[in-house]
Amino acid sequence: MAEPTPMLEADDLARFFDVSRPLLQRLLAGEGRRTLKAVDGVSFRIPKGTTLSLVGESGCGKSTVARLVVGLYRPTRGRVLFDGIDLEEARATAAQRRRMQMIFQDPYASLNPRWRVRDIIAEPIRAFGLIDGKAAQQERVGQLLTQVGLSPLDGEKFPHEFSGGQRQRISIARALSSNPEFLVCDEPTSALDVSVQAQILNLMKDLQQRLGLTYLFISHNLAVVRQVSDRIGVMYLGRLVELALAETLFEAPRHPYTRALMEAIPDLDMTGRQRIPVGGEVPSPIDPPSGCPFHPRCPLANDRCKAERPALIPARGTPATIVACHAVEEGRDGAAFVTMDQRPPGQRIGTTATTL
Amino acid sequence: MPVVQEPPPGRGGAVLEVRNLRVEFPTRRGTLVALDDISFDIAPGEVLGVVGESGAGKSMTGAAIIGLLEPPGRIAGGQILLNGRRIDNLPYEQMRRIRGREIGAIFQDPLTTLNPLYTVGRQLIETIQTHLGLSDADARKRAIGWLEMVGIPAAAQRVDSYPHEFSGGMRQRVVIALALCAEPKLIVADEPTTALDVSIQAQVIALLKGLARDKGTAMMLVTHDMGVIAETADRVAVMYAGRIAEIGAVRAVVKHPSHPYSRGLMASIPPLDRRVEHLAQIDGAMPRLSAIPQGCAFNPRCPEVFARCRRERPELLEAGGTRAACWLYDPASEKRAAETMQHG
Numbered sequence: 178m179a180e181p182t183p184m185l186e187a188d189d190l191a192r193f194f195d196v197s198r199p200l201l202q203r204l205l206a207g208e209g210r211r212t213l214k215a216v217d218g219v220s221f222r223i224p225k226g227t228t229l230s231l232v233g234e235s236g237c238g239k240s241t242v243a244r245l246v247v248g249l250y251r252p253t254r255g256r257v258l259f260d261g262i263d264l265e266e267a268r269a270t271a272a273q274r275r276r277m278q279m280i281f282q283d284p285y286a287s288l289n290p291r292w293r294v295r296d297i298i299a300e301p302i303r304a305f306g307l308i309d310g311k312a313a314q315q316e317r318v319g320q321l322l323t324q325v326g327l328s329p330l331d332g333e334k335f336p337h338e339f340s341g342g343q344r345q346r347i348s349i350a351r352a353l354s355s356n357p358e359f360l361v362c363d364e365p366t367s368a369l370d371v372s373v374q375a376q377i378l379n380l381m382k383d384l385q386q387r388l389g390l391t392y393l394f395i396s397h398n399l400a401v402v403r404q405v406s407d408r409i410g411v412m413y414l415g416r417l418v419e420l421a422l423a424e425t426l427f428e429a430p431r432h433p434y435t436r437a438l439m440e441a442i443p444d445l446d447m448t449g450r451q452r453i454p455v456g457g458e459v460p461s462p463i464d465p466p467s468g469c470p471f472h473p474r475c476p477l478a479n480d481r482c483k484a485e486r487p488a489l490i491p492a493r494g495t496p497a498t499i500v501a502c503h504a505v506e507e508g509r510d511g512a513a514f515v516t517m518d519q520r521p522p523g524q525r526i527g528t529t530a531t532t533l
Numbered sequence: 534m535p536v537v538q539e540p541p542p543g544r545g546g547a548v549l550e551v552r553n554l555r556v557e558f559p560t561r562r563g564t565l566v567a568l569d570d571i572s573f574d575i576a577p578g579e580v581l582g583v584v585g586e587s588g589a590g591k592s593m594t595g596a597a598i599i600g601l602l603e604p605p606g607r608i609a610g611g612q613i614l615l616n617g618r619r620i621d622n623l624p625y626e627q628m629r630r631i632r633g634r635e636i637g638a639i640f641q642d643p644l645t646t647l648n649p650l651y652t653v654g655r656q657l658i659e660t661i662q663t664h665l666g667l668s669d670a671d672a673r674k675r676a677i678g679w680l681e682m683v684g685i686p687a688a689a690q691r692v693d694s695y696p697h698e699f700s701g702g703m704r705q706r707v708v709i710a711l712a713l714c715a716e717p718k719l720i721v722a723d724e725p726t727t728a729l730d731v732s733i734q735a736q737v738i739a740l741l742k743g744l745a746r747d748k749g750t751a752m753m754l755v756t757h758d759m760g761v762i763a764e765t766a767d768r769v770a771v772m773y774a775g776r777i778a779e780i781g782a783v784r785a786v787v788k789h790p791s792h793p794y795s796r797g798l799m800a801s802i803p804p805l806d807r808r809v810e811h812l813a814q815i816d817g818a819m820p821r822l823s824a825i826p827q828g829c830a831f832n833p834r835c836p837e838v839f840a841r842c843r844r845e846r847p848e849l850l851e852a853g854g855t856r857a858a859c860w861l862y863d864p865a866s867e868k869r870a871a872e873t874m875q876h877g
Contacts, residue, residue, distance in 0.1 A: 234730035234731065234732065235730055340818040340819075341587075342818060343818070370586035370587055370757065370819075371586070371757070371759075371798065371801050371802055372586065372797060372798060372801045372814060372815040373586075373818065374801070374803075375801035375803070375812040375813060375814035375815075376814045376816070378803070378812055379811055379812055379814060382810075382811075397730070397731070398803075399805060400802070400803040400804060400805040401803050403803070403804075403805060403807075403808055404803045404808055404809065404812065423808070424808070427805070427806070437732060438731060438732065439805075440735075441731045441732045441734070441735040442731055442735075442760060442805060443734075443735070443738065443758070443760030443761050443763060443764040443765075444760055444763065444764070444805070445759055445760060445763045445787055445799075445802070455732040455735075456736075458700050458702050458703075458732075458733060459730065459732075
């Protein structure tokens, strides 16, 4: 039986940036070109009506993936299929472009301060020629504003008259105005306060249910990601290190980096547990470590990890999870993280996290 | 539940005492009250967490204490006492000497805190010599010692590096060393880990907490991250619209918040250990300073509002383990609250 066509499929996606110094300086210093591999071989599928989240720390390439997926960057290698059509081809026709939209992190920078809200929201409607006639367009804008929890009268105002959360609602209304099926959300709540973040997350979940939307959700906040995702990919230095069903990832994280990330989140439980912070820092993507890029910080690293890059393969014990780790493949990941595994199951992960 | 009471103001031995602090911003359209009637104190070795959403006044409280309010903001009332001595009315020069020597400050962005033109060592040595008057060689030795203490590898070599040669996490360690090197009695840390990734954040929190404990330094930790507060602070003040909504022991405030705003705030934090279909949310947004509602500033968003809340402003009242600025905890309004809830 053939699987239904996924909304989005990324196949060995890579994007390199040339970060060389200018030619003359290079010649004088006698150095070569330098390449930053922001994304290096990322593959995933997002079935229709579901949410895939990508998490990771700054510089892991998650936002670059978001930009590749909507065509803001062209891939250095690999390709993106949007509903079975090559993205290059899909981007060429307005009918396909209309079907994907993006929501950005900063609601202060992503709305034109000189435009009234009604014009901001109506722009995609006009650009794609979806509705003719000003009155009909404005009626649709009113509907969209109501849909995101604002009043149709708010259309007359300018962006500066709104708070951060309200502006993010306007961004969502603008994204929805072209009747898209697929939304790429790049850290949509990171700039918001926690009580407002809850409002926006609830709104996004509600819209997904009502409109059958498919989301690619980019975030650094694991707790947020758990609330919205069907599947979660963890990225480190431009690669996926683990891809799992949301519940599985939290119940049974496999990659040492995923486990370290979960350990590092301060919790509200106040069990007084002694957390073991991951040592070291994310290395520079210009000069990544040999073998597994996580090996300098990994408690399980051995000679193989230093030499050979692990492939993303189904994990021993939890085959629905795919993980890039020699230790998991060889079954030597059980003994580590003793402190974590000795705790009763309910306490393994901090109860609540965190950002207000 | 253990009853942990907020000690009455004016107790002896506090490093920092803030009494009825009021900060105003004169504008063309009238005076905005940014902070109103803020009172708390911090004991030696104690970490007071200050939380709240953007615009609540938490950073401004820190700025007022270290004497770095952005003009035209000014302290319009109240007192700030450091080891029993008033510092809110000192001339600029005297306050400058207190900053660094007696109060160390750590800000959010480590890159803008450090001078990019000077080596890390020179900045540390200058601070040490200004405040402690050591010889060049001794100051350098001490600077290297501090870099080691904050966990910078190969400190003896890195002391001559420039800030841009350090990563974000390492820079924040340098900033911490800079804030602590004159051994101040009080540290004001404003979002010290917000710009850092979660794995680095954990390292920096552990470091700050350890150093404050070992040196008996009092710390005011301003952050919007409840997780950081829960792990680091001894007591917490929750701020809303320029006032303290609730203050008490960290466990009581985080686990059993009394003020409806603190309750909403805690409930809206997405949990890490489970998925909830609908997160608790507080509808609306914090009021602007120019439009703070009459009575309790939280009343338009409060699920338990009753008539008195719209009329009179509540002061901090005993509320089972913490102190909360909410009329629910005034015995006189209990009956009315019950009636309102029945009918409403």
